Amino acid sequence: MENPLTPEVLADPVALTRALVDIESVSLNEKAIADCVEEVLRVVPHLTTFRHGNTVMARTDLGRASRVVLAGHLDTVPLNNNFPSTLRGDLMYGCGTSDMKSGVAFALHLATALPEPRYDVTYFFYEAEEIESRYNGLYLVAQAHPDWLEADFALLLEPTHGIVEAGCQGTMRAVVVTTGVRAHSARSWHGVNAVHDAGEVLRRLSAYQARRVTIDGCEYREGMNATRIHGGVAGNVVPDRCEIEVNYRFAPDRTPAEAEAHLREVFAGYELTVTDCAAGALPGLEAAPAREFLAAVGAAPIGKLGWTDVARFAAMGIPALNFGPGDPNLAHHPDEHVEIGKIREGAATLHRWLAAA
C-alpha cells in the first residue's frame, strides 16, 4: 500500500484526520496504520522513533527543562456503515473521526511540523485502547519500557469538544449479595426470600446522596447505581440468593481503598465483593506545562466524568489532561463526526502552546 500520509497531508490537520480515518484500524487491526505512522516519523530528522507491537512513539531530545507527552490511540470501535469518511459541509463523518483520529492528527501534524518545540515532546500513538486493558498499548509500554513515558505532563487527545477536561473519576464495580433460605412457594413460611431482602439494598441506593466534589476548581459529580440484578431459581421456589451489581463512580479525591470502604459503609450488613476497579486521577493543573497549556487555551478546565487513560499517566506520577476536537457524545456512535472548525481551532491552540518561545 502507498502511504497516504504524504507531506502535503501531514501539513494539514484536517486532511490528515481524513487520511487516518480512511485507514481502517478497528482494535487488534492496527498494523497498517501503525506502519504508516512509523514510516513517516522514522524519516523526521528531529525525532527518534521506537515501536512496540503496534504502538509507535517518537521523541525530541533537545535538552529542554520539561518533557510533555502528546498521546492518542490508533484504534477504533467496530465499523458501523461509517467507513470510509464522508464530508458534509463543516462536518467530517466516519468511524474514528471524533474518537480519536482528529486528536491523533494533532500529534502527528505537530511531530512533523515543529522541529524545535518549547519542551521536549514524546508523541505517543498506541494500539487497543477500546478493548480490554491487557491489549492497551499504553499499559503494555508502561510495563515493558516505562522510560519511554517519562515526562512532566501528558496531554491525552481524546474527544472533549475543544474543552480542557481535567483528571478523571474512578470507577468501582461490586456485587452486593442477599441470602435467604430456599423453600417451595406453596409453603413459603419455611423459607426466607432473598429477592425481597434486595429491597433494602435498592432502598439505600435510591436514597443515596451522591457527592459533588470540587478540586482545583473542577467539579466531579459522583454516582452510585445498581446496574444489574440477578436472583431466582424457578417459578415455584422461594429464592435463597440475590445479587445486585453496583457501579460506583467516585471523585479522584478518593483512592480505590477509600471508595471500597465507602461502599462497605453504605451496604453495611450485606456481603459485598469488589469485582473491578480503576483509580481516578487528580486534575493535575500545577505542572508548568499544564499551566502554560491552559493559558494557550484561554478557558477554564472542567472535571472529566468518565474514566480515561489519563489515570494511567497519573498512576505513573505524570499529571495529565484531556483535550481533543471531537464531541465525546458522538464517540462510538454510528453518526460519529467531527467539526472541521474544531480541528483547525485545536491544532492552532496546540501550535501556539508548543511553538511559544
Ligand SMILES: [Zn+2]
Ligand atoms: Zn478514545
